[in-house]
Amino acid sequence: MTAEKKLTELKLRLAEVSDLNNAQAVLGWDQSTFMPSGGAAARGRQMATLAKLSQEKFIDPEIGRLLDDLRPFEESLPFDSDEASLIRVTRRAYVRATKVPPEFVARMSAHSAESYQAWTEARPANDFAKVSAYLEKTLDLSREMADYFPGYEHIADPLIDFADYGMRASTVRSVFAELREQLVPIAQAITSQPPAEDAFLKQAFAEDGQIAFSSEVIKRLGFDYNRGRQDKSPHPFTTSFSMNDVRITTRVQENDLGDCLFSMIHEAGHGMYEQGVNPAYEGTPLANGTSAGVHESQSRLWENVVGRSRGFWEFFYPELQKTFPHLMAVPLDAFYRAINKVQRSLIRTDADEVTYNLHVMLRFDFELQLLEGKLAIKDLPAAWHARFETDFGIRAPDDRDGCLQDVHWFAGIIGGMFQGYTLGNILGAQFYAEALKVHPGIPEEMKQGKFDNLHTWLKENIYFPGSKYTAPELVERITGGGIQIAPYIHYLRTKYSEIYSL
């Protein structure tokens, strides 16, 4: 068989794996949007069956043989050719997948389902004791998972690597330490001033109007409704069944204007990334975004850098006032300050863009301490309250708004779950600064409701390559260097020194 034929054979096999994964995604999307609660048990079983079939198909030794046979062909091609990239990225995923025994995958998946179920009851009941045994087991399983990848420097490294390939605990730690040093004084300077007035965002806003306005906004930003859909779910998310069928969700609170709108822009940022990948990659491991951090850089860029900018609202605010006439009495400037209110708050997902990263750093540090054995699960609630008070100067009244607030540790692993959010904020600012070098008119264009230049630049540089490049490779190609916090700090200082005195 020639190399071309072997590559075709590999692609056929990968397309079947991709079909099984996407079918599983349809079931998952339905579960979170329309499925009646009675369907849960059968749905869990159906998804596990598909996951098992997909895993078996992917770790088939024949795929390993094809990848070995294709090595000389890969080496004869340029690094960034589609063929060489497909072989390289597939091999990386294959080697990783074959190191974890299917028996462990099944054990982990069964445990996650039970643990998640317990969390959905424990959080509203503010009952940490109800989940602590599950969390102990999650920690054991997380360590076991890391140990399938011996030779690490820190036990969290393999787990961080799943989400943000090429990053380690030590790299993330040093980026975070540098960011923290610059961020804390900015957050302190702002929160020592009187908070922005935002009561007018908490009036009654009818659901229909919120959905219609937000949908119009994301359409204008570039979300393609011919290749995507928007629905409601308790927790907003993005998933895709192919690059021509990308699903985003939002939630609506009729007494809070920001929730639906900014969640929708955020998810549309993830969605536009998925829709913008090179169509030739469909059905292969190159077809999705490259890392948690880069994915989050796209959602946060659209949500905050664009969606919370003054220029954006110079265009959209009159439209919003038409939809909700009770905002007619609120000047643009007051509205702009309200949507950029910075405050010490308890909940990560509601946090403003200045204090948000402090929430992430706290979780990241706890993940390392738990994995290192320096912190026991039973001591987590108290450790959380103490650290929160040190970092934010306030104390959560209970565990519900303390260590029980995020689903991540209760439905997955402990390790690698949170760093992507802050890496995304940093990378979003780095990428935006590069886009401005090529198109300095972007901020002026926003005032006229034009987003084509920004969208096209992101598409060409970030969306189109899919996961052809790792995040560090992508950053190097775009910026000529590594991850840098300077553009992000510059962005925050410039924006917030105009709103507050810094």
Ligand code: ZN
């Ligand atoms: Zn996101």
